[in-house]
Amino acid sequence: MNDRDGALALSQNITIGARTCVKLRALGKIGTVISLSAQKLHSIGFTTDVARSIADAHLIDIDAVKKQLQRFSINYAVFGDREYPSLLAELPDPPSVLYYKGTLASLAHPTVALVGSRKASTYGTFITKKLVDGLCQKGITIVSGLALGIDAVAHRSAVDAEGLTVAVLGNGLDTIYPSSHTRLAQSIIESGGCILSEYPVGTPSYPAHFPVRNRIIAGLSLGTVVVEAAHQSGSLHTAHAALDYNRDVMAVPHALATAGGEGPHSLIRAGATLVRTYNDILDVLGIADTPQQPHVSSIPLSQTDSAILSLLTKEPLHIDDIVVTSEYAIGDVSASLAVLEMSGHVRHIGGKRYSKVW
Missing domain, CATH: 1.10.150 (DNA polymerase; domain 1)
Structure with missing residues (x-):
């Protein structure tokens, strides 16, 4: 074997x-x-x-x-594969196998986790939408857990902003939990993001899986933002995992004595960065609020990768058009686009449209 x-x-x-x-x-x-x-x-x-x-x-x-x-149309990446997320590979306990639907190239962009209460308040919902919209405009990929509340708001806001988002599940990808988010999961995939899990097909969702899942959310992200959370919320587990991995932790302040503010306020008292706007997040991550020059990595390109790249210009091209023009199978085109995006040659701009960055 x-x-x-x-x-x-x-x-x-x-x-x-x-x-x-x-x-x-x-x-x-x-x-x-x-x-x-x-x-x-x-x-x-x-x-x-x-x-x-x-x-x-x-x-x-x-x-x-x-x-x-x-x-079930599930792909997988093994630790050591070139498409395995680099931030995740840095962890002391990285998943040996990562199952996913969609494209892992969405994780080639700077990543920020937004997490919070399953009972999102009006304030928490508003703030999450504002933060995600600003971050997506700057090319940040949003990572969260597809749970009810703030997680779902973060994912939906990223899709609405034509940005990229990644959902980490605590069960096998043959089912979506909660089932009410099945359509949301599909929208994430269709918009160029992905859903992923370290659990094999057939694994149900158990409460014990969520702390394990939370470490992946933190591990995939440069920083974690807790929008709102009770004092014992699972979102705080994600924040603590981020601290363990030496990643940045940020929190959104609330009015005093509000239930959703207990978790963020405790984090701020402990030294987490207070977040008012998306610019605060960019400052923490050292990302300037200006257009960035594309970085082209040394990932070797195959003959197919080079052929696909030669078809692209700065004008966005839909993946279906790339398939027709290149005469390659959709699977080969998708794989090449993932490599080209991770290597910095190509940018996914939403709606399965791709453009050359230089």
């Missing part, structure tokens, strides 16, 4: 956590390590139960897993 298949096999057992996978990678190639016996794995430091779970990974029918992913 090769390393990518080995990682995919391990990810089917959600009791094998991210830190365990980090230890396995330190031992050598995943595909080789999971072929060790449970006794051998136990002898080098894993508990009996964990060792048995790791050793059983080679029994997984990996072809069946891949067919299931295809049936």
Whole structure:
């Protein structure tokens, strides 16, 4: 079993956590390590139960897993893949496998997490819309958790602003939780963003998954903004994860004694940056409120990537037109556009339209 298949096999057992996978990678190639016996794995430091779970990974029918992913139109990136989000790769406990629908290229832009109460107030809703609208105009990708309340407002506002947004789920991508946000999830994908999860197909949404999910929200983002939250809110878990990862934490002030202000005020007292407008967020992240010169990375381009790039100009072109002109399959075009966007050659401007940046 090769390393990518080995990682995919391990990810089917959600009791094998991210830190365990980090230890396995330190031992050598995943595909080789999971072929060790449970006794051998136990002898080098894993508990009996964990060792048995790791050793059983080679029994997984990996072809069946891949067919299931295809049936649900789910893609995946393994730690070490070139499309794996770079900010997430910096974590001490990065997901070994990231399942996603949409394009991970949306994470090639600067990212900010906006999180908050599931019972969004009128004030919280207004502030979230204003912040997201300003950030999207500056090319910032909005990250949140697709939950009720502030999360949903952040995602919808980004879509409405023709910006990019990424939703992190605490369950398998074969279902959307909450189900009332199924259409919102589809809008996120159609607008050039993505929904993602570290949980395999068939994993239901459990309360215990949300703190794990929250660390990914924080890990994908340069900074986390808590808009409103009660004193014991899960949004504070996201903020604390951001602190653990040495990322910036910001909070929106509220009127005194309002329920939604308890969480943000506690963060501000602890040193979080007070946010009044989106410019405060840009200042914290060191992003000037002026047009940025595009940065072209050294990611190598394939023949297909170069061919797609040659078709693009500064005038936006819809992906369907690119497919027709290039005569490549839609999957090949989408993959190349993702690489070109991550490398800084191409900009997605919303509505599946792309333009060359230089």
